[in-house]
Amino acid sequence: MDEKWLAGVDIGGTTIKMAFISQKGGIIRKWEIPTNKNEKGKHIPSDIAKSINLHLYELKQSKDKLVGIGIGAPGPVNVQAGTIEVAVNIGWENFPLRDLIQRETFLPVVVENDANSAAIGEMWKGAGNGAKNLICITLGTGVGGGIIVNGKLVHGENGAGGEIGHITSIRKDGILCKCGKKGCLETIASATGIVNLAQEELANSEDIGRLKEDYKKSQIVTCKQIFDAVKKADKTAIRIIDQVTFHLGFALANLANSLNPQRIVIGGGVSNAEDTLLIPLKEQFAQFAFPRVAEGVELVIAKLGNDAGVIGGAWLVKEALINKSKGNLVAVSESC
Ligand code: ZN
DSSP: OOOOEEEEEEEOSSEEEEEEEOTTSOEEEEEEEEOOOHHHHTTHHHHHHHHHHHHHHHTTOOGGGEEEEEEEESSOEETTTTEEEEETTTTEEEEOHHHHHHHHHOSOEEEEEHHHHHHHHHHHHSTTTTOSSEEEEEESSSEEEEEEETTEEOOOSSSOTTOGGGOBOSOTTOOBOTTSOBSBTHHHHSHHHHHHHHHHHHHHOOOOSHHHHHHHHHSOOOHHHHHHHHHTTOHHHHHHHHHHHHHHHHHHHHHHHHHOOSEEEEESGGGGGTHHHHHHHHHHHHHHSOHHHHHHOEEEEOSSGGGHHHHHHHHHHIIIIIIHHHHHHHHHHHHO
16 A cells, blocks of 8 residues: 655645655645634634645645644644644644544644744654754744754743743843743844844944945844855944844753753754854854763754744654554554
């Protein structure tokens, strides 16, 4: 019999990414649909089900071809209940995502937090490949995180494990974060945070340079402009990225001091800066990391980009269903 496929889904505020994935983690087909936020996102489960049906039909496959669906969704997720507790940007509150999609598709569904799902994707097929003790941080519009210990995600007591973006920095006059606290890492190391820091720095700095000149004219600055200016040794840009990598290195080193990971994977749009970010970050990390911890860990840029979430979703459903059923079979045969 042909090998069955896994479906991976990654729900974002603007688009929903979907893919059919082989059991070895290869992408067979991937596509995306817009996130329909009308009526507090209530149409999303049926949009996902219809889209999966359509793509199976185009590939001349029946629903039996799929083992199940693994979904990464924003917000704190109750993994056992399959519900999304709050996803402000979509409008969900205690939203029974797993049950609604199961009802629409008649397939088994696993639901996980989106940053956790991306971390699992990187562990399986990306930059974390082979590492069972892994910290994954996504520097995008916000800062997401996933922590894997002994190959398993850390969910914590009530699903908020791995919220690296809300580690509070030592900047006392920190900016207010959307979680309600001040000085969260997200307010400094996300794309939005970097731009905020840059605006503050550009408004106050006496330096002259290309970045400052461009900002004077347009009053706009982007993350890419800042990293490009660092490469050209622009003093203001270097000072901005020094602040970012200081706080990021401080938070990651202290996290590593507690967890002793093998790898720290840095993903999200900001990580496109690659070495311009990674080299100063490694320096900052080294000064705060416990020597034994620093020896055991490698800081790397994520490899899967936007595919991490769908690949992670596929792994989660494979793990939950195939490996579990294999376990049951072993148990049955042993008892016979
Ligand atoms: Zn926060």
